[in-house]
Amino acid sequence: MSEPLENLWAAVVNGEERKLQIAQSTRLVDVLRTHLNLTGTKVSCEVGRCGACMVLMDGEPVNSCLVMAYQCVGSEITTIEGLHGEKEDELHPIQQAFVEEGGFQCGYCTPGMVISTKALLDRYPQPSQEQIETGLCGNLCRCTGYGGIIRAVRTAGENCVSSFTLITGEKKVNDL
Ligand code: FES
Ligand code: FES
Numbered sequence: 001m002s003e004p005l006e007n008l009w010a011a012v013v014n015g016e017e018r019k020l021q022i023a024q025s026t027r028l029v030d031v032l033r034t035h036l037n038l039t040g041t042k043v044s045c046e047v048g049r050c051g052a053c054m055v056l057m058d059g060e061p062v063n064s065c066l067v068m069a070y071q072c073v074g075s076e077i078t079t080i081e082g083l084h085g086e087k088e089d090e091l092h093p094i095q096q097a098f099v100e101e102g103g104f105q106c107g108y109c110t111p112g113m114v115i116s117t118k119a120l121l122d123r124y125p126q127p128s129q130e131q132i133e134t135g136l137c138g139n140l141c142r143c144t145g146y147g148g149i150i151r152a153v154r155t156a157g158e159n160c161v162s163s164f165t166l167i168t169g170e171k172k173v174n175d176l
Helices: 027-037 093-100 110-123 129-135 148-161
Strands: 004-014 015-022 055-056 058-062 076-078
Touching: 015 027, 027 055, 055 110, 058 110, 058 129, 093 110, 093 148, 110 148, 129 148
Parallel strands: 004 076
Antiparallel strands: 004 015, 055 058, 055 076
């Protein structure tokens, strides 16, 4: 069988314009992990059930195992590597809250949980229990449980409001 033709792919990934020559059948998760070496995004179920591969596409959380590369040409993609505090070597407030509250669990679920939390708090800086459960419903943990994760989401939301902390990267909460 002949190799699929290669296409030019271009998008902004973690704030940087990236261009690649890739096969038409390439998925976004493969662009990130294989072509761009952004291995913080994990692959587990590969069918959209676990959320390990969650990234932001134009600010919306998507399962990168289900998105074809051609579907995100020209988009802005944010992976776990793209989250940081006000300085690049500082933890993002969400990551800090995950550390403080015991929400950092295994390496498979945690990046996706943090990305989904970012999407949730961008929309609802102080989410209700129901909004947290809905915001994280696409992220599965089959082993440790959700107690620490839910505490971390609440703490990140509180920090976001009370400490004038950058959550979105562009907008400060006081500007909302
Ligand atoms: S690896 Fe994409 S949802 Fe599980
Ligand atoms: S899947 Fe990561 S701790 Fe359960």
